[in-house]
Amino acid sequence: MMLDIKINAKLEELANMRQQIMSFIKNVSLDNEVANLIVLAVDEICTNLIKYAYKYNQNSIIAVLVETCPHQIIIKIKDSAVPFDIRQHLDKNICEHIRKMVPGGLGMPLVGKIMDEIYYEAKNDEREFNVLTLIKDI
Amino acid sequence: MNNNKFFINTTKEDTVCVLHLNGFLDALTSVVLEEEIKKNVDNNCFKIILDLKSLTYISSAGLGVFMLYIEKIRKNEGDIIMTNLSKSIFEVMNLLGFDEIFHITNTVEEAINLFNNS
Numbered sequence: 001m002m003l004d005i006k007i008n009a010k011l012e013e014l015a016n017m018r019q020q021i022m023s024f025i026k027n028v029s030l031d032n033e034v035a036n037l038i039v040l041a042v043d044e045i046c047t048n049l050i051k052y053a054y055k056y057n058q059n060s061i062i063a064v065l066v067e068t069c070p071h072q073i074i075i076k077i078k079d080s081a082v083p084f085d086i087r088q089h090l091d092k093n094i095c096e097h098i099r100k101m102v103p104g105g106l107g108m109p110l111v112g113k114i115m116d117e118i119y120y121e122a123k124n125d126e127r128e129f130n131v132l133t134l135i136k137d138i
Numbered sequence: 139m140n141n142n143k144f145f146i147n148t149t150k151e152d153t154v155c156v157l158h159l160n161g162f163l164d165a166l167t168s169v170v171l172e173e174e175i176k177k178n179v180d181n182n183c184f185k186i187i188l189d190l191k192s193l194t195y196i197s198s199a200g201l202g203v204f205m206l207y208i209e210k211i212r213k214n215e216g217d218i219i220m221t222n223l224s225k226s227i228f229e230v231m232n233l234l235g236f237d238e239i240f241h242i243t244n245t246v247e248e249a250i251n252l253f254n255n256s
Contacts (some may be wrong), residue, residue: 095235
């Protein structure tokens with residue numbers, strides 16, 4: 001099964017996107033907590049794209065594709081902004097950062113802790129979009 | 139269901155401010171919490187309880203707000219105590235180790251007692 005969502009790059013669109021993804025993945029037998037974490041990971045990525053990649057340019061588009069497989073949920077997030085490989089920012093030592101009470105910078109490490117596999121393909125002459133793939137084993 | 143919705147009801151128990159958070163706390167709505175904590179800190183209320191009983195969702199933007207004023211609050215012999223966390227909200231906090239740096243209680247009354255006994 002596949003869910004295909006497109007949103008404009010505005011924070012007001014996140015709530016509806018979260019609701020659609022939650023309804024879709026609830027078709028798979030998932031704990032509420034796990035479903036919430038998957039939705040949260042997508043929310044964090046899209047928030048980052050809206051704020052930092054698209055710089056709140058509301059005409060820009062983010063495409064989110066969610067696929068449920070028997071043992072995995074696969075999410076592809078496509079954007080056309082300047083490529084940014086989040087895998088460089090998944091600092092697993094975020095707890096130390098938090099102990100020092102430094103606000104901000106929590107989103108990408110959170111995604112790293114939630115997802116099992118993360119891949120990134122930057123746009124190029126042959127590919128129009130950057131594609132971030134998030135995989136959660138279930 | 140409007141899941142853009144977030145609002146706060148604030149009550150006061152002697153010197154303790156209790157912020158009852160309702161709805162969805164994300165990048166869009168976190169400014170509401172930031173303003174409310176700032177307002178209380180500006181009014182010299184440094185003992186703050188965040189009642190998360192009716193909080194449905196939290197993202198890192200909301201978690202970031204918890205850290206924004208904590209240094210100033212603790213310097214003024216106060217603290218932020220979180221209470222009534224759902225399993226989903228606790229799971230998110232636990233992933234980032236928030237449960238190690240913030241007091242978490244089961245009820246508002248326990249949080250008030252923690253302040254009164256400290």
